Amino acid sequence: MAVYRRTYTSYSGPLTPAWSRSLVLFRYSRRKLFQSKLQTALFVLCFFYPLACLLIIYLAHNLSFLERFGNIGGSFHIDNRFFLLFVEVQGVLAFVLTAFTGPGLISPDLANGALPLYLCRPFSRAEYILGKASVLWIVLSQITWIPGLVLFTVQASLAGPGWAWDHLWIAGSMVLSSLIWIAMLSLLAMALSAWVKWRIVAGALLLAVLFFGAGFAQAINAVLRTQSGSFLNIVYLMGTVWTSLFRVENSGSISPSEAWLALLIYCAICVMLLVRKVRAFEVVK
Amino acid sequence: MSAIIQPGAADDLNQTVAAAPLTPVIQLQGLSVRFGKREILTDLTCSLRGRAIGLLGPNGAGKSTLINTLLGFYKPSSGSARVLGSDIRTETRRIRSLVGYMPENDAFVSKMSAVSFVQMMAELSGLPSAVALERAHEALFCVGLAEARYRELGTYSLGMKQLAKLAQAIAHGPKLLILDEPTNGLDPSARQRMIRMIRDIRDSRQLQIILCSHLLRDVEDTCEEVLILNRGRVAHYSNLEEERKANKRFLELETYGANGDFTEAIEKLGCECAVTANRLKMILADGVEVRDIYKIAAERDVRIRRLNFRRDTLEDIFLKAMGS
Numbered sequence: 226m227a228v229y230r231r232t233y234t235s236y237s238g239p240l241t242p243a244w245s246r247s248l249v250l251f252r253y254s255r256r257k258l259f260q261s262k263l264q265t266a267l268f269v270l271c272f273f274y275p276l277a278c279l280l281i282i283y284l285a286h287n288l289s290f291l292e293r294f295g296n297i298g299g300s301f302h303i304d305n306r307f308f309l310l311f312v313e314v315q316g317v318l319a320f321v322l323t324a325f326t327g328p329g330l331i332s333p334d335l336a337n338g339a340l341p342l343y344l345c346r347p348f349s350r351a352e353y354i355l356g357k358a359s360v361l362w363i364v365l366s367q368i369t370w371i372p373g374l375v376l377f378t379v380q381a382s383l384a385g386p387g388w389a390w391d392h393l394w395i396a397g398s399m400v401l402s403s404l405i406w407i408a409m410l411s412l413l414a415m416a417l418s419a420w421v422k423w424r425i426v427a428g429a430l431l432l433a434v435l436f437f438g439a440g441f442a443q444a445i446n447a448v449l450r451t452q453s454g455s456f457l458n459i460v461y462l463m464g465t466v467w468t469s470l471f472r473v474e475n476s477g478s479i480s481p482s483e484a485w486l487a488l489l490i491y492c493a494i495c496v497m498l499l500v501r502k503v504r505a506f507e508v509v510k
Numbered sequence: 511m512s513a514i515i516q517p518g519a520a521d522d523l524n525q526t527v528a529a530a531p532l533t534p535v536i537q538l539q540g541l542s543v544r545f546g547k548r549e550i551l552t553d554l555t556c557s558l559r560g561r562a563i564g565l566l567g568p569n570g571a572g573k574s575t576l577i578n579t580l581l582g583f584y585k586p587s588s589g590s591a592r593v594l595g596s597d598i599r600t601e602t603r604r605i606r607s608l609v610g611y612m613p614e615n616d617a618f619v620s621k622m623s624a625v626s627f628v629q630m631m632a633e634l635s636g637l638p639s640a641v642a643l644e645r646a647h648e649a650l651f652c653v654g655l656a657e658a659r660y661r662e663l664g665t666y667s668l669g670m671k672q673l674a675k676l677a678q679a680i681a682h683g684p685k686l687l688i689l690d691e692p693t694n695g696l697d698p699s700a701r702q703r704m705i706r707m708i709r710d711i712r713d714s715r716q717l718q719i720i721l722c723s724h725l726l727r728d729v730e731d732t733c734e735e736v737l738i739l740n741r742g743r744v745a746h747y748s749n750l751e752e753e754r755k756a757n758k759r760f761l762e763l764e765t766y767g768a769n770g771d772f773t774e775a776i777e778k779l780g781c782e783c784a785v786t787a788n789r790l791k792m793i794l795a796d797g798v799e800v801r802d803i804y805k806i807a808a809e810r811d812v813r814i815r816r817l818n819f820r821r822d823t824l825e826d827i828f829l830k831a832m833g834s
Contacts, residue, residue, distance in 0.1 A: 233652055235716040236683025240636035249633040338617040345581050345611035346635045347603045505583040
């Protein structure tokens with residue numbers, strides 16, 4: 226390494242392809258993410274439930290072992306409800322992980338005015354957002370649909386090809402449900418952190434949007450004697466979409482198509498916020 | 511994660527470098543930038559080719575807006591501009607790959623060491639990871655942050671942050687370095703260091719520099735060409751090197767015993783003269799030397815108490831431009 230050089234030298238060597246630049250951002254952001262012990266611990270914690278599920282699937286196919294402890298084998302049904310519960314539990318964990326990690330991705334760059342440094346290079350705003358969001362996508366995928374597919378594969382191998390073929394749609398539902406939730410969470414976390422530019426406040430705001438949003442929705446429903454307040458409850462909307470995807474009966478007041486539409490509108494608002502805020506310099510008109 | 515190397519891209523850049531001295535660094539053709547109803551830049555037209563170009567102007571003149579427009583951060587409302595021959599509307603990515611930019615405001619990534627920061631920025635400019643690391647070390651050595659390169663940027667003083675910004679701007683080996691108020695917030699000795707470093711980089715002759723500042727001395731110390739902006743318009747363009755050479759013909763004399771006869775004799779040599787009290791300002795005609803003036807003075811028994819080559823400083827040029 227020629228660190229003894231004290232003068233400026235130009236560079237005329239090879240360059241990496243343009244498409245790989247957002248991977249640079251992914252690599253650095255991911256490294257930074259796991260520098261925090263708390264976030265690493267949280268990430269590890271997210272694998273406990275999938276491990277428990279794995280054990281349940283194993284036990285459900287080994288009834289002779291369960292019979293030693295009495296007649297509890299009947300309580301283990303590996304069906305769509307089992308996988309819906311898996312998605313719901315991992316969804317909650319994904320939310321907690323996002324609340325800790327998401328706001329730290331963009332807000333420090335905005336707070337310290339680093340965006341002109343990124344964007345003065347052959348690197349677009351879309352690539353910047355993509356590079357930052359990809360960290361969340363990968364990390365959240367590792368705790369949601371990827372272990373879900375592992376569970377499905379284990380169940381399919383134990384139950385036989387007949388079961389796997391009949392229930393293949395569950396795998397699709399699991400992946401789709403997780404992807405919608407990941408997209409919603411990452412967009413929300415990034416948009417809020419871009420808006421407030423302060424990591425802690427952005428984390429709190431994310432919690433507020435989901436929890437207070439639910440409370441506010443309930444209050445509107447109760448006061449105005451209507452069900453349209455539920456449109457403000459993102460968790461409820463997501464639950465409606467999930468139950469429809471897992472073919473579980475839903476007695477909710479909002480139809481799945483309405484829930485889909487509402488979620489799409491929320492995503493569009495987040496994208497709009499990001500596009501507005503992730504700029505090298507704000508234009509004051 | 512390893513990225514695939516694209517050898518063709520570097521050749522492409524090298525061709526640009528070879529062409530750099532021939533093509534103007536900046537070429538503006540009726541460039542206007544408007545934010546809502548406010549017109550920030552109005553009908554800028556010029557072509558700058560110098561190795562170090564100063565962008566001067568009072569606060570709010572539009573210097574930073576011009577730089578941000580050249581980098582593609584703002585869209586021009588009309589007109590066109592080219593940076594190293596590339597159009598700012600259609601070839602933004604190419605321009606950005608040729609440029610190193612040091613912004614005016616505080617800009618850093620917190621909780622990151624200087625070497626990681628500069629390496630990441632170099633990688634984002636397209637350098638392979640190992641090369642980027644090597645050049646990050648070199649750039650930090652070059653700007654004088656070698657000892658502090660493993661420290662987190664958040665712990666740096668303002669002067670060190672300025673140097674780190676300069677390091678990230680040069681790490682990827684740009685062909686054009688844009689410095690926006692590089693001495694902002696620096697104490698006199700840090701300012702001197704920064705100016706010396708900019709001069710060193712300029713003298714390496716491997717890249718061209720645009721220095722944007724409202725501090726006349728910074729520009730005078732480092733630049734060869736100056737574009738003065740005022741209220742979003744080109745107020746004056748000046749080639750400092752040529753001005754310096756031309757100004758060697760300006761003389762200011764303080765005399766005793768001079769009369770109209772002395773002035774008349776000098777004017778007969780073809781020089782232009784202006785008399786104020788006992789001072790005489792003149793522009794020497796071609797072929798006339800200072801010794802001729804002394805000879806005339808001796809013949810007429812005029813004592814020359816002081817003789818100065820009175821050259822216009824950048825401050826004079828700037829004040830004239832502001833006045834116009």
